[in-house]
Amino acid sequence: MRRTKEDAAKTREEVLAAAAEVFFENGVSGSSLDKIARRAGVTRGAIYWHFKDKAEVLTALHSEIRLPQEELVDHALEHGHDDPLSLIEQASIEVVHILANDEQQQRIFAIMILGCEFTEDPSETAQRIITANAEMYEKLxxxxxxxxxxxxxAPGWTVDTAARAFQCCMNGLFAEWLRSGKSFPVIDVGERLVRSVIGSIRRKAA
Amino acid sequence: MRRTKEDAAKTREEVLAAAAEVFFENGVSGSSLDKIARRAGVTRGAIYWHFKDKAEVLTALHSEIRLPQEELVDHALEHGHDDPLSLIEQASIEVVHILANDEQQQRIFAIMILGCEFTEDPSETAQRIITANAEMYEKLxxxxxxxxxxxxxAPGWTVDTAARAFQCCMNGLFAEWLRSGKSFPVIDVGERLVRSVIGSIRRKAA
DNA sequence: ATACAAACATACATGAATGATTGTAAATAT
DNA sequence: ATATTTACAATCATTCATGTATGTTTGTAT
Structure with missing residues (x-):
């Protein structure tokens, strides 16, 4: 019962979708490959065909998040921008709106932030997440x-301090929102938070 | 080789200290009770004598964090305060300083925030963490x-929005700091962040 | 002095998850 | 038309952590 290439690609996607659900429900280490396979309607054999192990499933999931505003930021970095702080503000608010409406990305984000165990000697998977975070920070x-x-x-701020502070706020916002079971309006809180911090960072007009 | 009561209490503490280390290094689900026992210089039997299972070790660890400023906040809640926002500001900055200098609390905090897997149907352990977070939020x-x-x-803010925003910042600050391997000066970033957000929340004098 | 219980260590049984191997039917290349 | 992969399913051996049960030694009460 061999499938055509499109069929194979489809089962690969189904495995990833199932993995996102099961990881989200049970945590990464609480999810066996068998559970994921059953959810996807296949056996572990299929998963081992497409992926080396559970870690590779995780990284595959991770590489699925590509926020559209990344291109916006990249473009600004290449060509310059007359008001970078406004760009950060707008792009960040946009990200909040996107994330608030995309359940799949919420699940992946939750898995990455809350469901992936911390290790001092990080596994390659954890390392990838840290790296992605670091790239984001560099752009900021x-x-x-x-x-x-x-x-x-604004006086008192250094570039690094400002970048870190902003990054902490954004990651904290999403983490708290997802951890709390989406118990508060992210968009409201997020918009106010972004404007506050950017406002503090920006030098006031004399 | 039965020990006296003081000896027993000492091994209990040693088990907890070892658990904090091992959890921090390998994550909660990546830490077997055997690893913890070896680190503590005992066998699993000792752990099972003092604790029901791994979850109970975790909750025992969790109950060890009692930040001194909690009493300050509680006192203010009972007796009132003429400038609650300044109280929040001072207490939060104090917490940053304390956490920055207490490795044991850093480890426990890291385990709670980063090392405890997220579950939609939360285990009792995860539930305790969520509850503690909710209590903190209520006080705020x-x-x-x-x-x-x-x-x-300040106009535009509601009580809930402000409380959430501030909570996100603080948790995000610690989480990012610990996740990044303490790669930036928490105290600097934290102080600026706290003052910024509180500054935005506070109504400007006319 | 003896009985009992505390504070562990040791040994074992169990189950779950993994990774590897093998089987196999259909798709595709030749 | 045949050979060869592809895309899985099914089975198996092994590891590993858990929980429990039991053994052993020593404080402590009487």
């Missing part, structure tokens, strides 16, 4: 550096 | 409510 830092060179950074 | 909310009734809440 470069944009704020642009703002600084344009004289728009 | 009551303090901000006090500020609101004193006319000190």
């Amino acid at each position: 830092q470069k944009l704020i550096d642009m703002a600084d060179r344009q004289g728009n950074l | 909310q009551k303090l901000i409510d006090m500020a609101d009734r004193q006319g000190n809440l």
Whole structure:
């Protein structure tokens, strides 16, 4: 009962979708490959065909998140922008809106932030997550550096401090929202939070 | 080789200390009771004598964190305070300083925030963490409510939105710091962040 | 002095998850 | 038309952690 290439690609997607659900429900280490297979309507054999092990399923899931605003930010980094802080503000608010409406991305985000166990000697999977976070931070830092060179950074702030503070807020926002079972309006809180922090970072007009 | 009561209490503490280390290094579900026992210099028998199972070790660890400023906040809640927002600001900055210098509490915090797997149908352990977080939120909310009734809440903010925003920032700060391997100065970032958000929440003097 | 219980260590039984191997039917290349 | 992969399913051996049960030694009460 061999399937055509499209069929195979389909089962691969179904496995990933099932993995997202099961990981989300039981945590990564609480999810056996058998559970995922059953949810996907296949056997473990199928999973082992498409992926090396559970870690590879996780990284495959992770590589599925590609927020559209990343291109926006990349473009600004390449071509420059006359108001980088406003760009950060707008892009971040956009991300909040997107995440608030995309259940699949919420699940993946929850798995990454809350469901992946911390290790001091990180597994390659955990390492990838840390790396992705670091890349995000670098972009943030470069944009704020642009703002600084344009004289728009408020006194007292350094580029690094500002970038870290903003990153903490955003990750904290999503983590708390997902951890609490979406018990508060992310969009409201997120918009106010973003504007507050950006407002503090931005040098006030004299 | 029965020990005296003091000896027994000592091994209990040693088991907890070892558990904090092992959990921190390998994650909760990646830590077998045997590993913890070896680290503590005992056998699993000793652990099973003092605790029912791994979950009970975790909750025992969790109950070890009692930040001193909780009493400060409780006192303010009971007796009122003429400037609750300043109280939040000071207490939070104090917490940052304490956490920055207490490795044991850092480990426990890391385990709770990063190392405890998320479950939609939460285990009792996870539930305790969520509950503790909710209690913290309630106190925050009551303090901000006090500020609101004193006319000190900036327009645009609601009590809930402000409390959530602040909570997200603080948890995000610690989570990012620990996840990143303490790669940035928490105290600097934390102080600026706290002052920024509280500054945004507080109504400006006319 | 003796009986009992506390504080463990040791040994064992169980189950769950993994990874590897093998089987196999259909798709595709030749 | 045949050979060869592909895309899985099914089975198996092994590991590993857990929980329990039992053994052993020593404090402690009487």
